[in-house]
Amino acid sequence: MSDQEQGSLGERGLSGDPLEELKALDREARLLEHSGAVLSWDQEVYMPPAALDERADQLALLQSLAHQRDRSPRVGELLEQIRAEEAAPEGLEGIFLREKHRSYQRSCRVPDRLVRDLARTASQGQNAWVAARAENDYERFMPWLERLIGLNRELAEHLGYRDCPYDALLDQYEPYTSTAEVAGVFRDLREGLVPLVRRIASRPVPDQSFLRKSFPLEGQKQLSREVMVALGYDLDRGRLDSSAHPFTTTLGNRDVRITTRFDERAPESGLFSTIHETGHALYELGVAEELAGTLLAEGTSLGIHESQSRMWENMIGRSRAFWSHWLPRMREIFPDQLEGVSLEHFYRGINRVEPSLIRVEADEVTYSLHVILRFELEQALISGDLPVKDLPDAWNRGMKDLLGVEPRDYSSGVLQDVHWSMGAFGYFPTYALGNLYAAQFLRALEKDLPDLWEGVARGEYAPILDWLRRAIHRHGKCRSAGELVREITGGPLDSAVFLDYLWKKYDEDQGR
Amino acid sequence: MSDQEQGSLGERGLSGDPLEELKALDREARLLEHSGAVLSWDQEVYMPPAALDERADQLALLQSLAHQRDRSPRVGELLEQIRAEEAAPEGLEGIFLREKHRSYQRSCRVPDRLVRDLARTASQGQNAWVAARAENDYERFMPWLERLIGLNRELAEHLGYRDCPYDALLDQYEPYTSTAEVAGVFRDLREGLVPLVRRIASRPVPDQSFLRKSFPLEGQKQLSREVMVALGYDLDRGRLDSSAHPFTTTLGNRDVRITTRFDERAPESGLFSTIHETGHALYELGVAEELAGTLLAEGTSLGIHESQSRMWENMIGRSRAFWSHWLPRMREIFPDQLEGVSLEHFYRGINRVEPSLIRVEADEVTYSLHVILRFELEQALISGDLPVKDLPDAWNRGMKDLLGVEPRDYSSGVLQDVHWSMGAFGYFPTYALGNLYAAQFLRALEKDLPDLWEGVARGEYAPILDWLRRAIHRHGKCRSAGELVREITGGPLDSAVFLDYLWKKYDEDQGR
Incomplete structure (x- = not known):
């Protein structure tokens, strides 16, 4: 020393x-x-x-x-x-x-030289990406992408892997899993989702025009604050602020803050961002006190983290039961804007499914297909099967196959996401894994709490949060994602439960 | 390494x-x-x-x-x-x-043991002080004060000094000065102030009732923000927020933030706090770029720092010229509250002098007497001439002699300030030194800028700020307080200029 x-x-x-x-x-x-x-x-x-x-x-x-x-x-x-x-x-x-x-x-x-190279290249690559996206200029970004892929291949070799280099990259964000396991569940997911999306796309699109009126920000903030507190977020242990992009951050074991972004003409955007980030924050705040201040005091994987945000946002926050409680309150705050909007009308509006180009704006059904595309492409980029110059074509072909839509330009296509420009490969799949974990956890939750949805309809979430804390949050990094899934569901990661949830909600329309 | x-x-x-x-x-x-x-x-x-x-x-x-x-x-x-x-x-x-x-x-x-002892005792002492002040219980605080004085004596012995232990303590906050020098100027200051205060106290007290109406906080914040920006504070390099106690803090060489505290029924309080803290912030933000990131990039002493805040707050901010510009604007924001309040009425109201018990609420004339009392008492405490048990009597006697008022309890007397409970001895005198430096700098400024007050009346402060930056701010810690005073005024620290300023403003009433 x-x-x-x-x-x-x-x-x-x-x-x-x-x-x-x-x-x-x-x-x-x-x-x-x-x-x-x-x-x-x-x-x-x-x-x-x-x-x-x-x-x-x-x-x-x-x-x-x-x-x-x-x-x-x-x-x-x-x-x-x-x-x-x-x-x-x-x-x-x-x-x-x-x-x-x-x-x-x-x-x-990992040698220091590589860490520094990656950091520097990612920082410059991000600048290049910002410019390339603004000018719809893929060629400008290409040399950076080449270098970042090369550095990630090197990184994988240093980290080591069992089957393929991508294993090592994935393991950074979703520890103790493998490319093969994820590829397997994503194959099933893809096979189940594509026909569902086709089927939904063949039907008329639900009306959302009532959400495009003016909803003053003060009222939106008030509603967001009430919802997050009702879900169990303790304002003595965090804050809600506004920022360019919503995020959750851990400033201490008792200080986990979230931000959101309000849009006057899209009140659902700020509110669902708030619920999403609240889900992340509740996870970090729920880690057992005895782990505080150690490396074990955080979410065990990005996938499990995303399961918490997506369960609260989509499965609970976009349910009929949830809005049977909150729509009357929202109507108090925005009486003119919501005049004559029934619960059913509102519910269908906030659950509109429509294949679109941009991942971050995608609905709950199509979202995972955006992720699967990126997962497949980045494996091919890392393995070398897909040369960087061919990426835009592969992207557009994939969008057509998976979602039936095709980007008109790079900016709304291959250049839309920041991740690759930051050198982050292996990150995307965790977003869709979150959906799968969430559906599996929700099924177990419904078994343990038979009157779950009655509680949601009353605006009571404490039993859900207690269950999540006991089953997931308190463990921090002590249990891996796979261990949690097995412990809670008795089986492995599986896309069938999520597919079942979606088919029920969107096809049979037996949703709550 | x-x-x-x-x-x-x-x-x-x-x-x-x-x-x-x-x-x-x-x-x-x-x-x-x-x-x-x-x-x-x-x-x-x-x-x-x-x-x-x-x-x-x-x-x-x-x-x-x-x-x-x-x-x-x-x-x-x-x-x-x-x-x-x-x-x-x-x-x-x-x-x-x-x-x-x-x-x-x-x-x-200074041995590590002493640093730790001081930190621990100060932290506990502050807790004890909070409780003692709340319960008006001096005896409860006595043992802590004893220990903190003892530790400060030890500290002085380790630091070393020329004439007396208090030299070493003073030097922590006002480097390169001495107890003898400060005692000399304070003696003159006291002799000049006491008769002025008596004289003012014999006259009727100006009306302030128009300031005790309701001034909604949003309007106060708006006015504060406009004033600080007009003074030259760049909101790209700082922020204004609210906190329990106003303060200025340097988060980076281009990030110096201030806070203030607004009171609905005392609009002058939040505004003058803002101007005061703006003065501190402009000093820190004015340090030359070439010093950035070094130990030289900060105010050279607390006294010089205070000269900047007090010059802006009292000498400029409470002048007739200043309010001939800002009263019309304040009247736009608060038309009902300020209806029929003339400039002269307003000016006299915000410059009301009245001997009172609490230092932080004192006016510009009596303020320094509060400081002189503390300076004399803490020297006697450190030297051992004044036993801790006799402090309250000495305090009350001093208040009577200097200000003609006597505390009814400890909480509004000897227990009012946090400084001693934090183990900070030698800090108080810098507050009054700030007044003296400010008056000396202002006189030099008036010589260099003959139309200074015409500019203030037009709401133009750039020439003042430029002058302060060139003469004081840019030097950071490169010049000591004494060097700055000599360089700017050609002479030493001197209380006559401040006394002259006060007599002119408050007795002859030739103020601006």
Whole structure:
């Protein structure tokens, strides 16, 4: 331990207990990460524009100090010492050591040079993407995409994998799963979704015009705030603010904030974003107190995270039962705008399904098809089967096959998403996995709470939140996504339950 | 350099140039301080209450990491190496090394144990003070005050001093000055103020009733925002928010934020707080770009800082010329409340002088007497001439002598201020020094800008701000308070100019 660090680490480290020293290092890394989250939140919500450059330097330093604590050779020594000295710890300490070892191993495998290259290229690539999208110029983005794919291939080789390089990339966002497993469930999902979408597309589109009137923002904020509090979000442990893109961020184990974006002529947009982010926040806030301040105190995978946001947003928030309670309240706030709009009219309007070009605007049925397209394309890009120059054609062909629509330009097609420009490959599938997990969890929830929908119709969500906390939230990273699914449903990840949910809601129209 | 730190320091440190390594360490400490300022700002303005404990841990870690970079033995080695190797650097680098050496020396002299003791006792002492003030129970606070005085005596011994221990304490807030110098000017100040206060107190008190109507907060915020922008505050480099106590904080060299507190029935309170804090912020924002990110990029002393806030708040903001421009605007916002209130009526109302018990509510004339009392008492407490048990009597006697009023209880007397409970001795005098510096700077400003007050009457402050930036702000910590005063006025710190300003404004009533 250096003099530099003696003040912060020494006192606990000097106890001589390697596990305690390891915990102290982990605790500091988490404190630094949460401090960085405060700075990032401020940057998106309140920071004056001239502060941008120095804020980047502040964030880079905090991140670097956190990384040093996570991948310091000292961590390796301590892990080794614990392994040699003691009987393998059990319970929580065993899990802590397993995850600490896993994260340390992963970071050791990747050379610093590659980490820096990826960060720099991603930052420049994102700038290039912004310009390319604005000018509908795919060629401008191509060299960056080439480089980012190359760096991701390198990354996969360093991280290691069982079957294919994409395994290693996916594992960053959805740990302990495999490309083959995801590909399997997505194949079934695709086979089930495409005919459903065709069928819905053959019918008249429900009216949404009543949502395109003017809904003053103050009223929208009021409604969002009431809904999030009703769902169980504690405003003593978070905040709702506005930002360019909605997000959830963890600034501390008791400080998980969300943002949303309100549009005067689309009140459903801000409200469902709020419910979505509330779902993420409730997950982070529900982690057991005993895990607080450790690397175990966060969502176990992005897919499970997305299951929480999508269950609340789509399965509960877009149900008839939910709106039988909230439509009267919304009508109090917006009496003129909602005059003569029946529950059924409203319900169908907010559940309109229509194949479209843009993923982030897609409905609950078509959304997963957007994701499947990206999952297939990025596997082919990483394996080299799909050259970067052929990507736009493959994209357009895929859209036609899956959704029956074709982009007129790059900007509403292959250039629409930020992820690849940031060098994030393996991230997209977690969005659709969230839908599948959510449907499987909801089925178990319905079994355990037979009067679930009666409660929703009364505006009472505490039994649902209690169930989610007990079954999922409190475990943090102690259980993997696969373990949670098996524990809760008795079976593996499976797309049939989600398909069943969609067919019932959208075809038989037995939805709530 | 340890492995822990190699990522953040190594790259620059490895260049082998000790000055560059020293600058890099300094830069990191400043980035960590500014990051901590973001967290503190958030805590006061937007943080949800349950986050308090973890936020304290985050802040403690950032502070400790900043301290490590400021007082690491490596700093001492580098300073030594530079001194041995090179010809003494001149210009900015020379000043940087001088201040770096000074701050390093001071921190080396104080043992870690004492730093920790002071921090812990101050934190507990503040809690005890809150309870003691609420219950008007001086005895409850006594043991804490005893301990904090004892620790400050120890601190002074470690820091070292020329004439008396109080020198060392004062130097923390007003560097390069001495107790004897301050005592000298305060003696003159006291002698000039006491008769002025008596004289004013013998006359009828100006009416303020028009300020006690209801002034809705939205209008107050609008006015405050317009005034701060007119004064030259750039909202691209800061923000105005509300908090329990108004403050200014530097989150980065281009991000200096202020807060204020609005009271529906005291519109002058929020507005003058805004102008006061704007004065502080303009100082920090005016530091030369070449100093950005170094320990030189901040106000040179608390007294000079206070001179900026008080000049804008009292000398400009409470002038007739200022309100000849702003009263019409305020009347547009609050037409009913200000109906029939003439400029003269308004001017006299906001400049009402009345001896009172509470420092933070005191007017521009009596304010310095509150400070002089505290300055005299804390010297006697530190020297041991005044036992803690006798403090309330000494306080009450002092109030009677200086202001002709006597507290009925401890809470509005000796227990009113937080400073001593935080272990801050030597801080109070900087408040009154600010008044003296401000008056001396204003006189120089009036000489250089003969149509100063015509500009103020037109709402034009750019010439004033330009002058302050050139004469004071841009220098940051490169010039000491004494150097600035001598450079700008040709003479030393002197209370005669401030007294002259007050007598003219309040007795002859030739104010603007």
